[in-house]
Amino acid sequence: MKIERKQQITDEIPTSTMADIAFLLIIYFMLTATFTATRGIDFGLPKEDDVPPEIEPEDAVHIKVQPGGVLNVDGRVMQLDDILDYLKPKLERNPKKPVIIETDPQANYGYMVDVLDELRQGPEKIDMEVQNISIPTRREIEAFWY
């Protein structure tokens, strides 16, 4: 009687090729991934733009950003770091004091961002938040105030 020896077949997964495929995918993702800036300063726009702004030009603090980055606050030349100190007593009297940032068309956009950034640091620097920041466009300035 011939007894057939059963062949034991062991199942194997070719793990070495799995690793190859996996590393290829990693290299693909590493090459396509890029580090991008995903944060910025947010500002909400007024909901109604067909209603003239309630801000009277005389009551608000005017920050004019001029070419070269020179800042003119209520008619006085001022450094960026001094704006919040100037605003502090005004905000203590009126926490909702409007602050208007008006930027010269030839000034760099970055200077406006610097001013907005400085105003938004109110809670850290002077323990007070500048609640009412307005960035009117040229069209709004010409339509409502001149």
Next chain:
Amino acid sequence: MKLHATQKFTPVIPTATMADIAFLLIIFFMLTITFEVDKTRVALPQSFIRTEIPKKAAYVTVTNSGLIKVSDGEEMSSPVPGAEDVLSFASAVVASDPQKEFVIKADDDVPYDLVDKVIDALKQAKVEVIYLLSEQESGAG
């Protein structure tokens, strides 16, 4: 004379664990990768205050050479001839999603006049929130 049977050592690399580590890395990259709708390189302004921009926000890119590109957050950005065209683009986006956030990605030294026109177009389109994309400013304020 006793002959010692020499033991043969065959080096083995545990490829099973290699695959595990590799798959973990893949999962990491798949979760952290984000689809960038605008790949224009700009020199962003710097700011201390920065908040996370929601995914799928619409982008308006302005370069210092005057190039304006727009994206609704779903497709890659495409150039538009001028700031006036941003109004029609933004109106279309706001019509489908009134709460859509818009991001202005502009070079630090773009003349403000151009950004002003873009912001004006977004205001007229009744955009609710604008983000000004920036890099983290470091050092003393």
